[in-house]
Structures are given as structure tokens and as C-alpha cells.
Amino acid sequence: MPNAPIRTAVFPVAGYGTRFLPATKAMAKEMLTVVDKPLIQYGLEEAMAAGITRFVLVTGRGKQAIEDHFDLAYELQATLKARGKEAAVAEITDYLPPPGAIHYVRQREALGLGHAVWCARELAGEAPFAVVSPDDLVLSRTACLKQLVDAYETLGGNLTAVMDVPRADTARYGVLATPDPDSRTPRVDGLVEKPAPEAAPSTLSIIGRYILQPEIFEELGRHERSVGGEIQLTDAMAALIGRQPFHGLRFEGERFDCGTKDGWLAANIAYALADPARRAAAAATVRRFAAELDRD
Ligand code: G1P
Secondary structure, three states, X not given: OOOOOOOEEEEEOOOOOHHHOOOOOOOOHHHOEEOOEEHHHHHHHHHHHOOOOEEEEEEOOOOHHHHHHOOOOHHHHHHHHHOOOHHHHHXXXXXXXXOOOXXXXXXXXXXXXXXXXXXXXXXXXXXXXXXXXXXXXXXXXXXXHHHHHHHHHHHOOEEEEEEEOOHHHHHHOEEEEOOOOOOOOOEOOEEEEOOOHHHOOOXXXXXXXXXXXXXXXXXXXXXOOOHHHOOOHHHHHHHHEOOEOEEEEEOOOEEEEOOOHHHHHHHHHHHHHHOOOOHHHHHHHHHHHHHHXXXX
């Protein structure tokens, strides 16, 4: 039997963005822009490129701007139209999924990533689904989630995007225990959330793209807290190992942690250089500062 298609993606967007203060004091971190688009727009566009048609945003207080960004802006549109700015109208409407495709549910308390995903259970239903963390931006030829969906079509079960990180950084990630760490799709034998470098079973680390089977909700429903006092998605995934296929995918592309100031800054430079319309200006700026650094 072919693996059930992935049509739903869950986007955890309720986080406070404490690593990005003061910018995120009164603004959703998912609305931070990389060049000219907010992070959440990149996330939905990536999901659309992977064949997703149902978008579940797990949101919270103070995140209204996200809903507005995926709505029509009649006054703005009418004004632009009256001024003959058709290209600008397209820029604010082209990325919108069809009416009714986006669903919002609130995570009332910040109890962790696992809890956020659990809040989507009624909307995700009984089918396998994807999870996309908008903080993790992946610049790639093929959308990162599409790479995951393609691998899922052969492997089935559960999958997470993984990359090698310096051993010193394992305490920032979920880390794989695997018998074949050099494989493109390493089999997952164990998962540890944020291990200390000396305790990490490998350096292969999870980044925020997942394909999960609906049984994950039973595990999440136990509401067991662990690292940081939070309900961790990693723990619930670990409980599925052995019961269902579970693989990592070394994706093609470069990942930027846009939940941090340094990662976001790097993403802006990389995305500007990758955009034909921005490349020349961005390269000139980078060269100017590089020359200044060389003189230091
Ligand atoms: C979460 C997950 C972690 C994963 C990381 C990727 O951690 O719990 O397993 O490696 O996302 O970005 P967070 O960054 O939310 O602390």
C-alpha cells in the first residue's frame, strides 16, 4: 500500500521569541523579515511547494499580525490599484493559500514544542502530517519539506530533517542515535533532547522539519515534561521508535536559525545574495564591509 500523502502541515508559532528581544517584545517573531518576507511566509511557501493544502498554525496571544498577513488588505489593495501599482498588488496577494486552507488554534500556555503540536491534534486528524518551525529557514534548490516528502514516499513512517552540528552545540538540538550516521537517510534508533556534548549519541541534529504519524498524539497526550520542564516533541517521537519506521534526512541546503540574531543576520545576507534582484547591491555591501574588516 502506498504511504498516505502528506497534505497537512502544523506550524508552531506561539513562542515568545526571547532570544530576539527587544524586537519581539510587541511583535510576533514569525513576522521578522528576511529581506522582504516574514519568516512565516517562507514557511507556508515551502509547505505549498511540498504539496501541502491544509495549514494549521498553533498561535497565541499577540500574534494577530500573522493572521492579518494571510488575509486580504482591502484598503491597501484598493489604494495600490487606484495608483496603477499592479505589481505591488500581486506581491501582497500571490502568496495567499486558497480561502479556508489556513486554520488557527491557540496554545494557551507556553508548555513546549510537543504541547504546541498536540494542540493541533483535532485539526491534523488521523493522517500523517508535517511540522514546520518557521524559525528554521532553509535556503535550498528544492524546498526542504519537499525533500522530506519525497524521502517519505519511499521510507514511510516518521522523518526529521537532520544536519551535523559541532559537538559543542548538541545541547541546542534534538540529537539522533543511529547505526548509520553517514547515510543520507540514517535510521533512528534513539533520540535525545538537548544532550550535553559528552552525552550526545552523535552530532546529527534535528532541525525544524518533520513528518509524523498520527500516533504521535497519543504520546504527546501523556503531557510528560522533561528537558527545561517542557513537553518535548523529541520524547514523543522517541516513543514511536521500534513501532514505526523512523529516519533522519540529511537535506540539501543551508539552514539558518532565525530565532537568533546571528542566524537571522546571516539569513538576510544569504537570501539577498541568492535573489537576482538584490544580488549586486548585497554583494557590494558585503565587499565594502569585508574590505573594512581586512583593514582592521
Ligand atoms: C526544537 C526541538 C529540537 C530541535 C530544534 C531545531 O528546539 O526541541 O529537538 O533540534 O527545535 O530547531 P528549540 O529550538 O525550540 O529549543
